[in-house]
Amino acid sequence: MTRKRSTLAPSGRFSTLDEWLAWLETLHPKKIDFSLDRVRSVLASLELNEPPYRVITVGGTNGKGSCIAIMESIYRSAGYSVGAFTSPHLWRFNERLRFDGREATDAELIELFEIIDAGRGSVSLSYFEFSAVAAIVLFAREQVDVALLEVGMGGRLDAVNAIDADAALIVNIDIDHREWLGEDRDSIGFEKAGIMRAGRPVIIGDANPPASLLSAIDEKRANGILYGRDFDYLSSGRALSWVRAGRPPVELPAPRFGGTIQAANAAVCAATVDELQAVLPVGHEALVEGLRRASAPGRSQRHAIDGVEWIFDVAHNPAAAACLRRELDCLPRAGHTVAVFSAMRDKDIVSVLGQFTAEVEQWFVAPVDSERTATPESLRDVLHSLGARSTEAHGEIAAACLAARACVQPGDRVLVFGSFYTVGPAMAALGLYCAARSNG
Structure with a gap:
């Protein structure tokens, strides 16, 4: 697909990022409104229903941001241009949109918001939906090779699920957001499973996935890659022995941030990268360097x-x-x-x-x-x-x-x-x- 910038005229509604963000808080009548129709409509107006880059969506209850940071570092170490969309942020909204390791500037975000505002017509978007669309537009404009998109809540009706990803990573399933996702792991697993696509890999990092998640793999005809069945790992200090079924173990470094849980996150990220080798090849040295350099603030x-x-x-x-x-x-x-x-x-x-x-x-x-x-x-x-x-x-x-x-x-x-x-x-x-x- 030819990569091109939007030709829509900017709206020029506000002159500062703070003004835009304050307005986005009020644009849609509901803070959380699960629906893909609005996002798909706006993406269609921007000719981005099928973005011109590889996409990996990352869902689950915990560890999503850490996994995106790890894969961002791995793919950049392999020489790829990488976009990363995460939420929420610690200090600045700009943290949510990164490309090639750099946060989007205020000026870049304002321009993105103007383009989306001009292209959305009468469609209203929530704060998170507007942010997700901005990331998809930014990564097309910057011509990234791969975009890593963090699911905000759930998955099935989350804004990033408007895109058909090349691969999905579901880190784990636990109890959170009960009001919207359900009271038990099975209900939550059903919502998280919505990011799977037929014929495309979904990497499951949960050692004991709920039945709903496993059933969805068959129902959606996705290519399920399961921790404990298709890949495994052992960790000792800052070392990680990772194995894919039928292959000898690979010695890898554990990430230097975030404590011992990052060994598990590194293992599922390695499985995701391995599954996409045909379209995004990564050598062993880049994998090792990426794991060593990965970082995400606020994790232990x-x-x-x-x-x-x-x-x-x-x-x-x-x-x-x-x-x-x-x-x-x-x-x-x-x-x-x-x-x-x-x-x-x-x-x-x-x-x-x-x-x-x-x-x-x-x-x-x-x-x-x-x-x-x-x-x-x-x-x-x-x-x-x-x-x-x-x-x-x-x-x-x-x-x-x-x-x-x-x-x-x-x-x-x-x-x-x-x-x-x-x-x-x-x-x-x-x-x-x-x-x-x-x-x-």
Whole structure:
């Protein structure tokens, strides 16, 4: 397919990115509105229903952003031009759209929004849908070789599923977003399975996939590649022994970010890359280099500040919290452990916090900058019901971090977790704000 830029005239509605983003929050009557028709209609107007690049969609409950970061690094190490779309962001909206390791600039995003606004006609898009379309347009304009698209929620009716991907990766299935996806793994697995395509590979990273996910592989006639059946791995420290059925083991490095869970993410990414060798060949050296260079902030990220270890993790559901707790248990015992926490009110906060109340001696809670935030009072009530020893409520994340910092001394540690919207502001408040990222 010939690659070309849109010829639609820009709308010129706003002059700054902040103005555009504020408007996008109000454009569609529902914040979450599952439907593919609107996105497909806008993509058709932009002649991008079939993007001129390879597409890998990444779904699942946890680990999606980490897997995109790993594959982004692998394909770039192999010499490909790579687009990556992820959400949410830690510090800037720009983080959501990257190409060749660089975040989109404000000017580039404004131009993309103008083009989409001019081409959508009377079709309204949600904030996430507008963002997804912007990524698809950007990657066509930049003529990337491969685009990595993170599913926002579910899969079957998620905006990125408007594109027929060359391969799908479903990292795992666990309980989250019950209000929209269902109460059990089987219901959630059905929604996640929607990103599969007939005759195309779907890589399953879940060691115990729900029946609905396995049934969908047959029903959709997809080429299922299953962890434990078609590929496997063993990890030891920073080394990874990866094997594809019928082949000898391949020794690979585990990613250097995000703790021990990244070995599992690296294994499913290696399987995905392996499955696409015919159209996106990657040599062993590029695979090794890509795994070594991969990074994603906010995943068990550790920083020392005045002799105190701060650990930041975006864990926001019980499964992710369990991974974080296992990671803490592997670290040297600290003096005292305190925590800064906030989350969305629709999360299973009791199950998340219950895994840490015996470990954490003092809690500092605050609201996140979202209309879905849990209130500090509700978080304090949950902690009290779980037997937390001490809690303080603050009006914002920055204030909670400063209070936590004032009560610790060298040898202690502070755990900051619960949401992207917790970790990002916390790191900024502590002077750990990340400048615009480039993986070089």
